Amino acid sequence: MRRSKLRSSSFTPIRAYLDALVHASARHDSLLAARHRAFFATRLFVGLVALAIFPIYLAWRGVPTAVEVIALCWTLTPLLLVWYLSKTGEYERAHLLSACSLALLVGMIGAVTGGIASFVAPWIVVIALEASLSASRRLIVSTIVIALLTAATLWLAVPYPSSIDSAPAWSMIAGAASAAIYAGGLALANSAFARAGQVAKELSEARYRLLAQNMSDVIARHGRDGAITFISPAAEQLTGVPASDLLGHRLFDRVHLADRPAFLTAISDAARGVIPASLEFRLQREPRVAMHRSAPEFVWVEMRSHAIEAGNERREDDSPRQVVSVFRDVSARKSDALAIEHARAEAERANDAKSKFLATVSHELRTPLNAIIGFSEMLGREDEMKLDAARRQDYARLIRDSGEHLLAVVNGILDMSRIEAGHFEIVTEPFAVKPLIESCRKMMSLRAEQAGIQLFSDVAVNLPEINADPRALRQVVINLVSNAIKFTEQGGKIDISVAANLDEIELIVSDTGIGIPEEDIDRLGDPFFQGRSSYDRTYEGTGLGLSVVMGLVKLHGGSVEIESRLRKGTKVTVRLPLDCQKGMKAALNNAIAEFPRRPAQVDRDEPKVRKSA
Amino acid sequence: MAKTVLIVEDNELNMKLFHDLLEAHGYQTIETRNGIEALDLARKHKPDLIIMDIQLPEVSGLEVTKWLKEDEELRSIPVVAVTAFAMKGDEERIREGGCEAYLSKPISVSKFLETVRHFAKD
Numbered sequence: 001m002r003r004s005k006l007r008s009s010s011f012t013p014i015r016a017y018l019d020a021l022v023h024a025s026a027r028h029d030s031l032l033a034a035r036h037r038a039f040f041a042t043r044l045f046v047g048l049v050a051l052a053i054f055p056i057y058l059a060w061r062g063v064p065t066a067v068e069v070i071a072l073c074w075t076l077t078p079l080l081l082v083w084y085l086s087k088t089g090e091y092e093r094a095h096l097l098s099a100c101s102l103a104l105l106v107g108m109i110g111a112v113t114g115g116i117a118s119f120v121a122p123w124i125v126v127i128a129l130e131a132s133l134s135a136s137r138r139l140i141v142s143t144i145v146i147a148l149l150t151a152a153t154l155w156l157a158v159p160y161p162s163s164i165d166s167a168p169a170w171s172m173i174a175g176a177a178s179a180a181i182y183a184g185g186l187a188l189a190n191s192a193f194a195r196a197g198q199v200a201k202e203l204s205e206a207r208y209r210l211l212a213q214n215m216s217d218v219i220a221r222h223g224r225d226g227a228i229t230f231i232s233p234a235a236e237q238l239t240g241v242p243a244s245d246l247l248g249h250r251l252f253d254r255v256h257l258a259d260r261p262a263f264l265t266a267i268s269d270a271a272r273g274v275i276p277a278s279l280e281f282r283l284q285r286e287p288r289v290a291m292h293r294s295a296p297e298f299v300w301v302e303m304r305s306h307a308i309e310a311g312n313e314r315r316e317d318d319s320p321r322q323v324v325s326v327f328r329d330v331s332a333r334k335s336d337a338l339a340i341e342h343a344r345a346e347a348e349r350a351n352d353a354k355s356k357f358l359a360t361v362s363h364e365l366r367t368p369l370n371a372i373i374g375f376s377e378m379l380g381r382e383d384e385m386k387l388d389a390a391r392r393q394d395y396a397r398l399i400r401d402s403g404e405h406l407l408a409v410v411n412g413i414l415d416m417s418r419i420e421a422g423h424f425e426i427v428t429e430p431f432a433v434k435p436l437i438e439s440c441r442k443m444m445s446l447r448a449e450q451a452g453i454q455l456f457s458d459v460a461v462n463l464p465e466i467n468a469d470p471r472a473l474r475q476v477v478i479n480l481v482s483n484a485i486k487f488t489e490q491g492g493k494i495d496i497s498v499a500a501n502l503d504e505i506e507l508i509v510s511d512t513g514i515g516i517p518e519e520d521i522d523r524l525g526d527p528f529f530q531g532r533s534s535y536d537r538t539y540e541g542t543g544l545g546l547s548v549v550m551g552l553v554k555l556h557g558g559s560v561e562i563e564s565r566l567r568k569g570t571k572v573t574v575r576l577p578l579d580c581q582k583g584m585k586a587a588l589n590n591a592i593a594e595f596p597r598r599p600a601q602v603d604r605d606e607p608k609v610r611k612s613a
Numbered sequence: 614m615a616k617t618v619l620i621v622e623d624n625e626l627n628m629k630l631f632h633d634l635l636e637a638h639g640y641q642t643i644e645t646r647n648g649i650e651a652l653d654l655a656r657k658h659k660p661d662l663i664i665m666d667i668q669l670p671e672v673s674g675l676e677v678t679k680w681l682k683e684d685e686e687l688r689s690i691p692v693v694a695v696t697a698f699a700m701k702g703d704e705e706r707i708r709e710g711g712c713e714a715y716l717s718k719p720i721s722v723s724k725f726l727e728t729v730r731h732f733a734k735d
Contacts, residue, residue, distance in 0.1 A: 362697070
């Protein structure tokens, strides 16, 4: 097209003039506009030639006959037709009028110049031929009828043999030659249109290819049975297999089993034209790197389907229509939504756990407070209660005990929340473990003695210095020993041992106490949780000691493991890295992230009677 | 004849508190720290009133109350919940569980005695 434009650059003014004549309704369609232009060009040419010939003919023939005047005037009708088409844009009608006018002219001249043997007879062919430019079947048929009628009229009006001499040879040649030239011009115009049509088609195909190749959305066409008859190349990006491998029912074979019924429903809904169906489903995609035995990989795909009238096919009203679907990868959106949902659930869970923790704290504070307030109120009503001196002493002791328990609970809660909120400041320094263990043992030995329990410690002689928070380690040891004393009967024994093991130290506190029932092991370390047997004792322990131990050890990047056998004893093993500085930062972050989950996670892979943190 | 009160309470100090209070005011007491035992004791002694802690080691006081109220014979015995569960909604939850009265810990001695007197029909 561009080439032909360059070639015709010398005709630019004429071209511009022709363009200006094209009716607005034809301007958007380049091919139709070209047809209009061709119509204008031929009619203008014929009209102008007729105008030019008119004076020459007059000069040559002298005074013309009436028929000659009419014929010459008639040759001006093409100019009227140009005006008509330019005004109305009625291309077919203009052609029809043109054919009629040509037929009349040919008929008129033919009638006086020998009928069917006249020199204008070849122009009858042109009448029909010209309509081929219009590319309208109806028009071509009409013009053929007009041409035949014209021929019949000439043949009937003037019998062929009688008039044969009236036509001189030169006029026969001129008539045939002009008709042939005109017909040749028509053929050229036709081939130009065909070329223009081909170029336009190629252009639109190229445009489509560009669209199909660069669009990530996939377009598919489903046949009457739902089988895919066409799918755009973008399908390869979506599924990892060539689009041709998805034809027929092979796309359906990749739809997630759980989504298949919905998929079929959507297609059939669309086919019945109920609604433009929309569905999100999972589609199996070929992994980029082939891994054997790996779980199939799925992408979330959004599908929008709607029915189409299939081309020229006739359709019964109740038969399903063809369906066109657009597929789009919505995995990213889906995973975002899932992440948000997960975060929301997590936040809700955290909030629940927090409320539960608060309720437990309230409960644990009110219980000792009840004894404190109750007994002190009774002391205040000495007379009413008929209290003797021994009773009063007893109550005062109970109030004090409860107060101390309350203090222990409050301290424990503060330690716990500091650890869990990541505010427990661990200040590491290198120190020797042995003196610290010794001082703890001395500190606890009085209590052990009172309970009738023997307390031993055994620290390996070649133990290296450890980089940790000595204050925290002291609390760990004291809490563990204190627990052991609480849950060991008179005559029992408690061992504290420390040994180095590769790059960590192993602190073990073992007792010969009552042990922990298997079902309680998992819950050890939950704030305020105490094994069932502890209910037999009064106010011993807050149920926070082990939680604090687990929290502190975790902050050091270490681990806690508990083994216990009912009525045989309990063994708690604490492992700390020699350099706790390293594990600290990560552990701190974990503690923040997990708050207010239970301070220690049970390692489910461990046997049931063991617990690790 | 002295009225009998069954105390269901797992905390030893609180048990002593309730026992001493009730005893000083002329009540007879039966004590248990275990919910299942409480049901047997109620059947055996037909107490005039039950003081019920809610957080108990094996079955909760609410569960025990439910069993009591389902029992034709024991249904009429008033149950006074005395509990450290004192968060919003706890009282409603416990009253809905069938307890006739609800007292939160820490108790007020006079309120406690008043409630006991009211339900034991002294």
